[in-house]
Structure formats: C-alpha cells, structure tokens
Amino acid sequence: MSDVAGIAADGGHPSMRRVWWQLARPFSLTASIIPVLVGTAVAVASGAFRAPDLFLAMLVSAVLIQIATNMFNEYYDYKRGLDTPETIGIAGAIVRGLVPPIVVFRGAVVCFAIALVLGLHIVSRTGPEVLIIGVASALAGFLYTGGPAPIAYGPLGELEVFVFMGPVIVGLSYFIHAGSISPAAVWASVPVACLVASILLANNLRDVAADRQVGRRTLPVVLGRRTGLVVFCLLFGVAYLSVVAAAATGILPQSAIISIATVRTPMRLVRQFLATEEPRQLHACVRGSAGLHARFGLLLATGIALGPVLGWHPPAV
Structure with missing residues (x-):
C-alpha cells in the first residue's frame, strides 16, 4: 500500500538505514501487526x-511479508513508470536514485525467505495447512x-x-495455538478486515x-469517487456493528466494545x-485510516483478552 511519506533526506544524503526503514513503510506495518494481536487475543x-x-x-x-510486499510495490511501480519524485505516498528511494531497483527487489526476496524460515518453524509445531496458507499469503503479496x-x-x-489481512492472519494466529478455528476468531477478524481495507481505499480515493x-x-476509478466514499462509509459501519453484534450475542466478550471508543x-x-x-491534503486521511485501524485493533485485542476476567466463555464450535 502506498501510504507513507517520501524520504526526507538529510542534506540530500539520507543514511542507508533510513532509506531501508522508509522502504519498509513502517507507517503501514500495523496492518499486519494488529490481526496477529487480535487472533492471539482470542x-x-x-x-x-x-x-x-x-x-x-x-x-x-x-510483518516481513508485508515489508516484502511494500518493496515489490516500490520496485514494480518504478519499473512500470508509475512513480516520480513528486508522487505522493511512496518511499521514493528508487526514483530519487538512493538505491538501485534490483537491490530493492532482492531486499523483498530476503524478507520473504526469512518469513519462510519462520513459517517452517510454525509448521513443525502445527501442520502443513499452515505452510499452504503462508505460501498463499506470500504469493498474494507478490x-x-x-x-x-x-x-x-x-x-x-x-x-x-x-481477506489476507483479516480472516487469514487473524484465523491463522488463532489456529497455530488452538489447532482449529472458532466463531470468536472469525467474528473478530471482520472489523479488522474492514478497517485494513479502508486504509487501501483511502489511499485509492x-x-x-x-x-x-x-x-x-x-475501485474508486471503476465505481467513481462518490460511490467509493459510500463503500468507505460501509466498511466503517460494518466494522463497528460487527463488534456490537458479536458482543451482544456472546461470541466475543462484552469488553470488546471498548473498541467503539474510536x-x-x-x-x-x-x-x-x-x-x-x-x-x-488527503494524505492525512490515509494516515488517519491507518491510525484508526491500529487504535481500534489494540482496543479490540485488549477487550477480548480481558474477557475471561469478566466471566466470558468462548462459544462452542
């Protein structure tokens, strides 16, 4: 997702550490962190x-799969001539001549390779289905x-x-511990999925x-900006209503409603x-959407984790 500001060079010569930090697009990484936290909280x-x-x-x-995706995004947008030094919301390392394109591509491959090693560790403790889902996630990122x-x-x-930053990551984060999928994990993934999709939609709007x-x-080009804004509103509405519905029916603990504070x-x-x-001017809205996803997700994860203290018991599968 193209949702971080470009590199602000120090005298025109930023350090390579800063260049790689911006290529990772740290601003966007809560998009992969939050679903793991929510699934683990369940x-x-x-x-x-x-x-x-x-x-x-x-x-x-x-996180590594998302970083690799961000780097591939930077690489392929440059190769297709879509990015310029004036493009809003990119890391900009390639178009500004700070790092060769092939080096960015190799960096993405390295991130994928490390993620694969970690995935194999998880597979050794769980089952082959985790490997299949992990490979599918990496392929989707590429x-x-x-x-x-x-x-x-x-x-x-x-x-x-x-799909991949909602039900897939939330569900997998639960599955590696429980060995199954529960209604609570599925419902918890819905608001996370809606709000992460809203980040990309804000970017595209x-x-x-x-x-x-x-x-x-x-999507906004195909539907038109006005209809795109309607979808934007619907994503927010479904995110909040799904938490209320899940808490009201006992699928999630009532303490999950603290996420509504956002x-x-x-x-x-x-x-x-x-x-x-x-x-x-709208770049702040992209940042705001990412910030909302992070704050909502942290509150949701906290509320779910506190459920047993308040007497909540997970529904039977």
Missing part, C-alpha cells in the same frame, strides 16, 4: 494460547504489484487485503485522479474526503 481468552515462540514467529513473519496482471492496478485490491490518468482501474475518527475522515479532492 487464543488467550479461549484458553488455547500455548507457545510464545509461535506467536513471535507468526508476528515477525506477517501479485499485488508483481506479475502480468497486478492486483493493485485493478478494483480487487481492497478485497485482497480484506486520494489517488483517484492520478490513477485514472495512468490507466489504473482501482468511533469519532471515521466520521472525521469522511468529512475530510467530502471537503477536498486535493491529494496532498
């Missing part, structure tokens, strides 16, 4: 959590901007992140004019999108 609340090393391996591998038909350049980008010019057919943020974000179409 495992803790259900009494299924069994191994801190599995949690750490899952967390680091998820195909986001790589391959002959990049997902990022079409209208299915939000659907991809909804910001860039709708530029994407239309270069031939990208993202409800004013989406209203502010929608107002900002209605007020302007200027990309530089």
